[in-house]
Amino acid sequence: MVQDIVVHVGLDTKITPRESLVPLILTLEGEKSYKEYTSLDALLTDYAVATAAGKAAQALYANAELSGSVPETVAVLGLASSATNDDITDALDTLRDSHDDWYYLIPAAATDAQITALAAWAAATVLSRQDLAAGQKEAEKLLVAQTATKTLALTDAQAVICYNPDAANSFMHAAWVGRMLGYYPQAVTWKWKDLSGIAAVDVDATALGTILANHVNTYVNNHKRNYMRDGVCADGEFIDVVIGRWQIKQAMRAAVTNIMVDTDDVPYDDTGLAMVAAAVISALNSAAENGIIRTIDNRPQFTVTVPRYVDTTEAQIAQRVMPDIVWHATLRGGVHGVNVTGTLSIRLAEEG
Numbered sequence: 001m002v003q004d005i006v007v008h009v010g011l012d013t014k015i016t017p018r019e020s021l022v023p024l025i026l027t028l029e030g031e032k033s034y035k036e037y038t039s040l041d042a043l044l045t046d047y048a049v050a051t052a053a054g055k056a057a058q059a060l061y062a063n064a065e066l067s068g069s070v071p072e073t074v075a076v077l078g079l080a081s082s083a084t085n086d087d088i089t090d091a092l093d094t095l096r097d098s099h100d101d102w103y104y105l106i107p108a109a110a111t112d113a114q115i116t117a118l119a120a121w122a123a124a125t126v127l128s129r130q131d132l133a134a135g136q137k138e139a140e141k142l143l144v145a146q147t148a149t150k151t152l153a154l155t156d157a158q159a160v161i162c163y164n165p166d167a168a169n170s171f172m173h174a175a176w177v178g179r180m181l182g183y184y185p186q187a188v189t190w191k192w193k194d195l196s197g198i199a200a201v202d203v204d205a206t207a208l209g210t211i212l213a214n215h216v217n218t219y220v221n222n223h224k225r226n227y228m229r230d231g232v233c234a235d236g237e238f239i240d241v242v243i244g245r246w247q248i249k250q251a252m253r254a255a256v257t258n259i260m261v262d263t264d265d266v267p268y269d270d271t272g273l274a275m276v277a278a279a280v281i282s283a284l285n286s287a288a289e290n291g292i293i294r295t296i297d298n299r300p301q302f303t304v305t306v307p308r309y310v311d312t313t314e315a316q317i318a319q320r321v322m323p324d325i326v327w328h329a330t331l332r333g334g335v336h337g338v339n340v341t342g343t344l345s346i347r348l349a350e351e352g
Contacts, residue, residue: 021103021184021243023060023177024075026088027053028109032078034099043074052108053078059171059197060106060178066196069182075102085117092121100139103246104177107145109167112152115145119159119234126158133345140246142239146173150207153214154234158242161234163211163218165201172198172219176228185247187291187332190231190239195219200226241331244292248329251286252344255279268320270309277306277325280344284329294330302329321345 022036029051037043040061047053053076064071079091092105105122107114122143127136146162154161164172175195180188200221203211211218212229215236220229231239256279259266266272281304287293288300295301307323316323325344 020072020181022073022075022101023071023104023106023174023181024077024102025053025056025060025174026092026105026107026110027051027056027076027078028081028083028088028107029053030078031080032076034075034077034095036073036075038073040074043076047076047078056106056108056171056174059175060181062196063175063178064181066194067179067182071178071181075099085114088114089117089121096139100137103140103142105141105143106174106177107143108171108174110145110147112147112149115143115147115152115159115161116154118143118145119154119156119161122158123156129343129345138249140249142233142242144173144177146171147216150203150211151214152216155215157233157235157237159234160232160239161216163201163203163216165203166199170198176217184243185251185290185292187240187244187247190217191229192227192231194225194227198226244287244331247290247292248283248287248342252280252283252342255283256344268309268317268322273307273309273322273325276322276344277304280304280325280327284327287329291332294332300329302327 027047032046035046040057043057044054047057049055049058057074057076060074061071077091077095079088083091105118107118110118122141125139125141127138132138141158143156143159144162145159146164146167148163148165148167150163152161152163160173162173162176164170172195175198176190176193179193179195180190198219201218203218208218208220215232215234217228217230217232219226233239233242256276259275259279263275266275284293284302284304285300288295288302293300293302304325304327306325312323322345327342327344329342
């Protein structure tokens with residue numbers, strides 16, 4: 001019999017894995033080499049359920065599932081319980097020589113002194129233009145830690161601090177990272193998120209005011225709902241803005257690299273400059289589609305200044321250094337707009 005309605009769904013093409021930011025759980029429960037896991041069960045084989053690392057991982061995975069995602073990769077590094085602050089940061093520096101693709105640094109348990117040292121270390125992963133021009137490779141890290149101290153106040157740009165009076169037993173910071181993992185590369189505010197398995201903090205209004213004034217986040221109950229406040233780094237910047245800036249950097253570097261690798265010759269003239277500028281514009285348009293850059297009436301709020309060949313210097317031509325491509329954009333930043341400026345510099349060949 002001929003069917004009036006025929007529906008066929010083919011699975012001819014494999015799903016492309018979604019880009020993600022890898023969390024690294026740092027534990028001081030004994031030395032174990034860096035290892036990446038693709039499932040919670042595999043991780044718990046090496047780190048028992050009752051360990052701090054195991055508990056942090058369980059909180060992370062449980063909340064990733066709450067937001068409808070499963071982490072592709074979770075990494076863990078084990079250090080000795082006797083490790084000093086310098087030992088810890090030195091170990092992270094050494095790790096980066098061989099494994100530098102992770103982004104979130106999550107200490108399973110840490111003292112305030114350790115958090116302070118890790119915050120300074122994470123801040124230093126953001127390189128200056130001079131550092132980049134000198135050949136250093138940038139791979140930013142974002143510390144997400146929790147403290148049981150109400151008055152801890154740091155000012156580091158790459159540090160997210162959570163107040164949790166039950167930090168010895170529950171893992172608010174790991175749960176929060178898990179809750180947010182699946183959204184990347186989309187820009188989503190970290191405030192207002194509910195967490196699974198985490199109790200709201202019982203704190204009076206005065207203490208809460210101090211905590212928030214110090215740019216420390218915590219889990220509150222208000223109007224019969226539990227949610228995270230305030231979604232900021234220790235310097236007061238919004239977490240989604242910090243991650244959004246990193247996404248733009250990564251997307252732009254990838255777009256320009258693809259142009260250079262996939263094109264037989266990028267000429268040193270107005271055509272070549274326009275080709276590179278198109279890669280910059282493509283990365284910024286992608287950031288707008290992901291909600292990182294503000295859009296008004298479907299128009300992304302950014303400008304790109306494309307240099308002309310006539311404005312290049314003899315020295316730039318001789319060294320095959322393209323003049324800077326400068327761009328300006330307004331990041332969405334939740335209900336706030338944040339203006340950012342970027343510069344793309346490209347050396348087509350090493351100096352002879």
